[in-house]
Amino acid sequence: MRIALAQINPTIGDLTGNLEKILSFWEKAREVGAELVVFPELSLCGYPPRDLLTRREFLRAVQRALEKLVASIRRPGIIVGYPEENPGPGRALFNALAVIEEGRILFRYRKRLLPYYDVFDEPRYFEPGTAAGTFTWRGKRLAVTICEDLWNHPGYVPRLYPEDPLAGLSGVEAVINLAASPFHLGKGLLRRALMAYNAARLGVPVLEINQVGGHDHLIFDGQSLAVSPEGELLALARDFEEDLVWCDLETGEGVVHPVAERYTESLLKALVLGVRDFFRRVGAQGALVGLSGGIDSSVTAAVAVQALGAERVLGVLLPSPYNSPESEEDALALAHNLGLRTLKIPIGGVLSSMKETLSQALGAEIAGVVEENLQARIRGNLLMALSNHFPGYLLLNTGNKSEIALGYCTLYGDTCGALSVLGDLTKDLVYELALEINRQKAVIPERVLRKPPSAELRPGQRDEDDIPPYWLVNNVVRAYVEEGLSPEEIVARGFPERVVREVLARLRRAEFKRWQLPPTLRVSPRAFGYGWRYPIAHRFPLEAPDGS
Numbered sequence: 001m002r003i004a005l006a007q008i009n010p011t012i013g014d015l016t017g018n019l020e021k022i023l024s025f026w027e028k029a030r031e032v033g034a035e036l037v038v039f040p041e042l043s044l045c046g047y048p049p050r051d052l053l054t055r056r057e058f059l060r061a062v063q064r065a066l067e068k069l070v071a072s073i074r075r076p077g078i079i080v081g082y083p084e085e086n087p088g089p090g091r092a093l094f095n096a097l098a099v100i101e102e103g104r105i106l107f108r109y110r111k112r113l114l115p116y117y118d119v120f121d122e123p124r125y126f127e128p129g130t131a132a133g134t135f136t137w138r139g140k141r142l143a144v145t146i147c148e149d150l151w152n153h154p155g156y157v158p159r160l161y162p163e164d165p166l167a168g169l170s171g172v173e174a175v176i177n178l179a180a181s182p183f184h185l186g187k188g189l190l191r192r193a194l195m196a197y198n199a200a201r202l203g204v205p206v207l208e209i210n211q212v213g214g215h216d217h218l219i220f221d222g223q224s225l226a227v228s229p230e231g232e233l234l235a236l237a238r239d240f241e242e243d244l245v246w247c248d249l250e251t252g253e254g255v256v257h258p259v260a261e262r263y264t265e266s267l268l269k270a271l272v273l274g275v276r277d278f279f280r281r282v283g284a285q286g287a288l289v290g291l292s293g294g295i296d297s298s299v300t301a302a303v304a305v306q307a308l309g310a311e312r313v314l315g316v317l318l319p320s321p322y323n324s325p326e327s328e329e330d331a332l333a334l335a336h337n338l339g340l341r342t343l344k345i346p347i348g349g350v351l352s353s354m355k356e357t358l359s360q361a362l363g364a365e366i367a368g369v370v371e372e373n374l375q376a377r378i379r380g381n382l383l384m385a386l387s388n389h390f391p392g393y394l395l396l397n398t399g400n401k402s403e404i405a406l407g408y409c410t411l412y413g414d415t416c417g418a419l420s421v422l423g424d425l426t427k428d429l430v431y432e433l434a435l436e437i438n439r440q441k442a443v444i445p446e447r448v449l450r451k452p453p454s455a456e457l458r459p460g461q462r463d464e465d466d467i468p469p470y471w472l473v474n475n476v477v478r479a480y481v482e483e484g485l486s487p488e489e490i491v492a493r494g495f496p497e498r499v500v501r502e503v504l505a506r507l508r509r510a511e512f513k514r515w516q517l518p519p520t521l522r523v524s525p526r527a528f529g530y531g532w533r534y535p536i537a538h539r540f541p542l543e544a545p546d547g548s
Contacts, residue, residue: 001138003176004034004076004246005224007237009213011281012046013058015065019044022080023072028244030076035138037078040180040211041111041147042095044069044082047180047211048218053083053093053125070100077101077137079144081178083125084110090127095146097178099135109133111146112165119182119218119522119531132165134172140249143172147179150198150208166202174204174249180211183221183270184525185263188239191223196231203229205249212242214277217519217529219270223259228252240269264436267429267523268303271421274521275307275396278419285392286312290383290414291335291342292398293327294453298334298444299430300398300421302437310339314393316386317344318379320351323456326447333445343386347378354378372457376413384416394418397518402427404517404528405477406503407510408467415517423520424527426474427453467506468499476503480542482526487543504543511536 006025010018022039029037041047045062052058066082077100084096095111110129114122133144149165166175175198181191191208199206205228212222219240226235226247235254237243247254260266279287287308289301304313315335319328335342354374355366366374387395397417399409401424409415422430434444453463453470467473476495479485480503487504491497511534520529 001036001140001249002032002034002246003174003207003226003249004029004032004037004244005207005209005226005235005237006037006039007209007212007222007224007243007245008039008043009220009242009277010040010043010046010211011213012049012215013052015045015061018046019065019069022069022078025244026073026076026078029246032244032246034246035076037076038176038178038207038209039078039080040209041081041097041178042083042180043080043178043211046215047081047220048215049083050121059083059085059093066098070098070105071103073100074102077106079176079178081146081180084108086127091123091125093126094129095122095126096129097144097146099137099144107135107144109144109146111149112163113148113152113161115148118526132169134169140174141172143169143175145175145177147177147181150175150177150179150206151194153194153197166198169202172202172204175199175202175206177206177208179208180220181208182522183219183266184523185267188221188223188259188266192225192227192233195225195227199227199229200231205229205234205247207235207247210237212240212273214274214281214521216278217522217527219274219521219523221266221270226254239266240273262436264432267425267433268306268436270523271303271433271521272307275303275419275421279308279394282394282418283392284394284418286314286390286394288314288316288383288386288390288393288395290379290395290398291315291317291331292456293323293330293334293448295430295434295444295448296398296400296422297331298448299434299437300396301334301338301340302434302443303421304396305338305340310341313338313340314386314390315340315342316383317342318382319344319346319348320375320456321348322375322458322461326451327456330445330448334443334448337443337445345382347375347382350378351375372455373410373413375457376410376455378413380410380413380416387418396421397423399423399517400425400427400430401481401524401528402470402473402477404514405481405510406467406473406506407513408463408506409513411513411516415513417518420518420520423517423529424523426477427470428474468502472496472499473503476500477507478524480504480507481528481532482524484526501543508538508542 084094099107207226211220224237235245235247236256239259245255395417397420
C-alpha cells in the first residue's frame with residue numbers, strides 16, 4: 001500500500017483556499033499511485049485557529065468546506081483534519097480527522113491528548129476523544145492519531161498524560177499521525193527520534209504528516225516522515241516548504257528529500273518563512289527596517305530581503321549627533337550588498353526641539369536616560385510615520401531576546417513594529433545567523449561583525465557599559481527562560497551570583513515591556529510572548545538564588 005504525505009501550508013481561516021490546496025495535492029498523490037493521502041492536523045481550517053473556533057459562522061463555513069471536500073473525493077482516499085462539533089456534553093468541539101473516499105466519510109477519530117503548555121491551549125476549545133483510532137483500509141488494519149497522541153513519552157513533553165492512546169494497541173500494520181508541530185531549533189531531530197521510538201515499541205511503521213508555514217509567531221517546519229520499526233527512514237519531506245512524499249508499506253520504498261544539515265541553516269530558513277508568510281497572509285506590500293549599522297538591524301534586513309525581495313524592503317537611516325560616521329558607512333554598505341533602497345532622516349533637529357520643549361517645561365537640563373530614550377522614540381515615531389506614508393508597508397522590529405529579557409529597549413521606540421524577527425534569538429545566535437547569511441557571499445560588512453554592540457545614544461556608549469557582558473546574559477537567559485532552571489541551579493553552573501541576580505532582577509522589572517512587544521517569531525523551546533505568561537505585578541523574588 002502506497003501512502004502519500006501531503007505536507008501543505010494552509011492559511012488559517014481561508015477555507016476556500018485550503019480546500020483547493022487539498023484537492024490539488026490529492027491530484028498529485030493520485031498521479032504517483034497513492035492509495036491513501038494524508039493531510040496535517042486541522043488542515044481544512046489551518047492550525048491554530050484559536051478563538052475563530054468560538055464563532056458560529058466560522059464553524060458553519062468549516063462544515064460547508066468539509067461537505068464540498070467529501071463530495072469531491074473519489075479514489076484515492078484521504079485523511080484530513082478539521083474541527084468537529086460536539087453534540088454531547090463538554091466543550092463545543094473535537095479536534096478530529098476524517099477518512100474520506102467515494103463521496104463518504106468512512107471513519108472519524110478525535111484527538112485524545114490535548115496539550116495545555118507553552119504555546120498550546122487546546123482544552124480551551126476541544127473536548128478530548130475517548131475511542132481508539134483503528135480502521136481497515138484495503139485489507140490492512142491502520143491506526144490513526146493526532147499530534148500529541150504520539151508525544152506522550154518522558155523527555156518529549158513537560159508532563160505525562162494520565163493515558164497513552166497507543167497502550168495496548170495490537171494487530172495494526174502502521175500508525176499514521178496528523179500533526180501541526182511547531183518548530184524550534186533541534187525539533188526535526190527530536191521528532192525523528194520520537195517517531196523511531198514509537199515505531200520500535202509498536203513494531204510497525206509510523207508515519208507523521210506535519211504542517212508547514214508561518215502562522216503569526218509560530219513557524220511549522222514540515223519534515224513529515226515515515227520510519228520503520230528498525231529506525232530506517234522510509235520517507236522524509238523537505239523542511240520549510242510544501243512537499244509531497246510517499247512510502248510503500250509492502251516494499252519499504254519511499255521518497256526521502258534533503259533537509260538543512262546545520263542548525264543555523266534551519267534558523268535562517270525558519271525566519272525567512274516566518275516573515276514571508278506573515279506579510280503574505282496579512283496582505284502587506286513591503287517592509288521597513290531601521291538601519292543603524294549594527295548587527296541586529298543588519299541581520300533583520302538580510303532576512304527581510306530573502307523573504308520578500310530587495311524591491312519590497314526599504315532601509316531607513318535615522319542618525320543622531322551621537323552616531324559615528326562608521327555606523328552610517330556600514331548601514332549603506334549593507335544596503336548596497338542587499339540591493340536595498342534607503343532613506344536618510346537625521347533626527348538631530350527634532351531631538352534639539354524636544355529637549356528644549358521639555359527643558360522649558362521642567363526648568364532643568366534634559367540629559368541621561370531621558371535624552372537617550374527621546375532618540376529611540378523619535379526614531380520609532382518616524383518609522384511608524386513612514387509605515388503610514390507607504391501604503392501596505394509594515395515595520396520590522398530588530399530587537400533580540402537578550403535585550404528583551406533585560407528590558408534593554410525603549411517602549412514606543414525600538415520596541416515598535418508589526419513583527420519581531422530576532423526577538424527569540426539571544427545575542428550570540430544573532431551573530432551566528434549573520435555568519436550563515438554571509439556563508440555564500442559577504443552581505444553583512446565585516447566591521448559589523450567585529451565592533452562592540454552599541455545603541456549610540458550618548459558619546460562613546462557601549463552596550464556592556466550598561467548591562468552585564470552578553471555572553472553571560474545569553475547563558476543566564478537560556479538557562480532561566482528556555483530550560484526553566486532556578487537561580488540556584490544557574491549559579492551552580494558556575495555563573496557569577498551577582499550577574500545572575502542582576503539579569504533576573506532586570507527580567508522581572510521588564511515584564512510590562514514584554515507585554516507590549518510585537519509578535520515574535522518563535523525558534524526556541526520557550527519564547528517571550530504567547531508561551532511566556534508571567535504576571536507583571538508580582539513579588540516573588542526571581543533573582544534570589546534560593547528563591548527566598
